[in-house]
Amino acid sequence: MKILVPVKRVIDYNVKVRVKPDQTGVDLANVKMSMNPFCEIAVEEAVRLKEKGVATEVVVVSIGPAQAQETIRTALAMGADRGVLIQTDVDVEPLEVAKLLKAVVAEEAPQIVLMGKQAIDGDNNAVGQMLSALLDWPQATYASKIEIDGAKAKVTREVDGGLQTLELDLPAVITADLRLNEPRYASLPNIMKAKKKPIDAKAAADYGVALGGHLKVLKVTEPPKRTAGVKVENAAELVAKLKTEAGVI
Amino acid sequence: MAVLVVADHDNTSLKDNTHKTVTAAKALSGDIDILVAGQGVDGVAAEAAKIEGVRKVLVAESPELGKQIAEAQADAVLALAGGYDAILIPATGVGKNFAPRVAAKLDVAPISEIIEVVSNDTFVRPIYAGNALETIQSSDAKKVITVRATAFKAAGEGGSAAIEKVGAGAGAPKTHFVSEEIVKSDRPELAAAKIVVSGGRAMGSAEEFQRVIEPLADKLGAAVGASRAAVDAGYAPNDYQVGQTGKVVAPQLYVAVGISGAIQHLAGMKDSKVIVAINKEADAPIFQVADYGLVADYKTAIPELMDALTAVGK
Numbered sequence: 001m002k003i004l005v006p007v008k009r010v011i012d013y014n015v016k017v018r019v020k021p022d023q024t025g026v027d028l029a030n031v032k033m034s035m036n037p038f039c040e041i042a043v044e045e046a047v048r049l050k051e052k053g054v055a056t057e058v059v060v061v062s063i064g065p066a067q068a069q070e071t072i073r074t075a076l077a078m079g080a081d082r083g084v085l086i087q088t089d090v091d092v093e094p095l096e097v098a099k100l101l102k103a104v105v106a107e108e109a110p111q112i113v114l115m116g117k118q119a120i121d122g123d124n125n126a127v128g129q130m131l132s133a134l135l136d137w138p139q140a141t142y143a144s145k146i147e148i149d150g151a152k153a154k155v156t157r158e159v160d161g162g163l164q165t166l167e168l169d170l171p172a173v174i175t176a177d178l179r180l181n182e183p184r185y186a187s188l189p190n191i192m193k194a195k196k197k198p199i200d201a202k203a204a205a206d207y208g209v210a211l212g213g214h215l216k217v218l219k220v221t222e223p224p225k226r227t228a229g230v231k232v233e234n235a236a237e238l239v240a241k242l243k244t245e246a247g248v249i
Numbered sequence: 250m251a252v253l254v255v256a257d258h259d260n261t262s263l264k265d266n267t268h269k270t271v272t273a274a275k276a277l278s279g280d281i282d283i284l285v286a287g288q289g290v291d292g293v294a295a296e297a298a299k300i301e302g303v304r305k306v307l308v309a310e311s312p313e314l315g316k317q318i319a320e321a322q323a324d325a326v327l328a329l330a331g332g333y334d335a336i337l338i339p340a341t342g343v344g345k346n347f348a349p350r351v352a353a354k355l356d357v358a359p360i361s362e363i364i365e366v367v368s369n370d371t372f373v374r375p376i377y378a379g380n381a382l383e384t385i386q387s388s389d390a391k392k393v394i395t396v397r398a399t400a401f402k403a404a405g406e407g408g409s410a411a412i413e414k415v416g417a418g419a420g421a422p423k424t425h426f427v428s429e430e431i432v433k434s435d436r437p438e439l440a441a442a443k444i445v446v447s448g449g450r451a452m453g454s455a456e457e458f459q460r461v462i463e464p465l466a467d468k469l470g471a472a473v474g475a476s477r478a479a480v481d482a483g484y485a486p487n488d489y490q491v492g493q494t495g496k497v498v499a500p501q502l503y504v505a506v507g508i509s510g511a512i513q514h515l516a517g518m519k520d521s522k523v524i525v526a527i528n529k530e531a532d533a534p535i536f537q538v539a540d541y542g543l544v545a546d547y548k549t550a551i552p553e554l555m556d557a558l559t560a561v562g563k
């Protein structure tokens with residue numbers, strides 16, 4: 001069984017994001033970029049399924065600038081077999097990402113698309129659900145456990161009130177949540193090996209998907225800042241302030 | 250313009266997120282209908298009909314809708330989508346699970362977690378864990394939007410909308426419900442609570458989390474939250490997680506105990522009215538957003554806090 005894992009190159013989660021003074025976006029110049037953490041979890045899970053003998057091949061795909069190749073290499077070093085880079089310098093909207101991924105699915109014919117629940121730059125939490133809808137494949141988002149049994153996937157999901165378990169007829173789209181696994185660090189030999197693994201270079205036009213369609217960013221601004229308040233000496237002072245000054249208890 | 254609001258509920262009661270989403274819908278100026286999709290939801294529909302400014306309440310029922318299966322929920326909405334210019338869905342775990350499907354099927358770009366309606370086609374939404382706000386304009390004729398409820402006031406009651414049954418749509422033939430573990434609690438719900446007490450990694454164990462955080466929450470009539478570190482370590486259930494990729498809360502009072510204040514955590518609570526931080530490190534980042542900071546070991550601070558609350562009649 002083949003697993004396709006879409007991975008996104010995003011600002012590293014540790015970086016303090018700065019809004020550009022001209023309000024056109026956030027400053028990405030000389031900023032550390034990494035694989036989106038949820039995509040990392042998805043890659044890890046796919047590689048584990050391969051190690052268990054459930055999957056036979058793990059293909060990663062990224063849509064983004066030339067440097068997204070590094071993100072694909074990271075996934076290859078973790079154990080994925082090969083990559084596809086759909087290179088573009090424009091910001092691709094979730095709908096367009098989903099359409100491109102649909103086209104990749106048509107080409108690769110995976111049984112599972114395993115992806116992140118959310119990219120931590122746009123915080124959309126949308127592409128997996130959209131891809132599932134476009135493919136008419138069943139979906140299980142926010143997975144904290146995945147078991148594959150023949151032509152079915154049993155997925156435990158993190159939901160508002162606790163956990164829900166679904167069984168999906170494969171092929172299916174599954175999105176990873178934080179508790180699914182803890183991604184490995186690639187070893188040096190595996191990083192070296194990854195350099196030799198193939199990456200296909202593609203363009204959006206190869207798949208007949210037009211970019212830059214539906215949404216226009218008018219401006220990007222800083223949120224209102226919260227300022228530090230006061231330090232209290234002890235619990236009694238805290239309670240007094242909460243009661244009389246803040247009036248919240 | 251006609252707007253469809255999809256109700257947030259658990260088949261038994263209507264959630265306040267619905268009232269807040271109706272307020273966002275009002276900013277779009279037009280007729281507002283509410284869809285209640287679920288199973289055995291007469292009571293929920295009756296509550297929805299009381300929200301002020303609602304034209305009618307549509308009720309779709311099936312077992313799959315009762316289990317909040319995304320494919321079924323999206324189908325129920327799609328069956329009605331033709332009659333609406335905008336579809337507004339509360340940005341809860343459930344809402345975010347099916348809203349993008351609706352958008353994909355309509356070939357429109359979903360607009361996630363808006364916090365402001367600027368005009369009928371322009372919206373503000375947080376990106377990068379709330380470290381930036383994006384103002385976006387949509388050129389789609391039909392808009393599919395999820396709404397961050399904490400950014401809107403709840404619409405009032407006093408309406409008496411008509412209730413109508415509608416079809417449930419095609420359902421989810423390839424997705425099968427197996428089981429669920431939903432924790433029932435007598436405490437207020439995290440997303441809607443007026444006070445939230447959250448514990449972090451400092452708790453060190455599930456027993457300690459229960460021993461320290463829960464009595465304090467009970468004393469304050471508060472909901473319980475947690476940091477990702479506390480959830481990952483198994484001190485608290487997953488649905489307690491507050492943050493960028495967990496729940497977003499904006500209570501009157503947020504008390505963070507033994508939480509450092511990583512940006513991903515702040516993303517979920519920095520719109521709280523009053524923030525209290527209890528942390529033994531004076532330079533913990535949480536103090537930069539706290540209105541009241543207590544630099545102390547929680548092991549001594551929490552018992553003292555309990556006593557001080559008792560002293561004022563709590």
Ligand SMILES: Cc1cc2nc3c(=O)[nH]c(=O)nc-3n(C[C@H](O)[C@H](O)[C@H](O)COP(=O)(O)OP(=O)(O)OC[C@H]3O[C@@H](n4cnc5c(N)ncnc54)[C@H](O)[C@@H]3O)c2cc1C
Pocket residue numbers: 013037038120448449450451475476477478479490491492493494495496506507508509510511512513514517527528529530533545546547548
């Ligand atoms: C993709 C991604 C998504 C994430 N999403 C979220 C999210 O939604 N929500 C979230 O919370 N995090 C999220 N995180 C994790 C986040 O980056 C932090 O790791 C996490 O919030 C830290 O939790 P913490 O503050 O409990 O632990 P720590 O950072 O370890 O802080 C513990 C604090 O407790 C204090 N302390 C220790 N002992 C005591 C004591 N005895 N008394 C008082 N204070 C004490 C310490 O001084 C310290 O400040 C995410 C991370 C990633 C990469």
Ligand SMILES: Nc1ncnc2c1ncn2[C@@H]1O[C@H](COP(=O)(O)O)[C@@H](O)[C@H]1O
Pocket residue numbers: 005006007008009036038039061062063064092094097114115116117118119120122123124125126127128
């Ligand atoms: N540009 C991209 N290239 C590859 N995968 C992507 C891209 N954008 C989003 N994804 C996938 O979709 C998931 C959810 O992203 P989003 O819906 O944008 O929050 C990510 O975790 C990725 O798996």
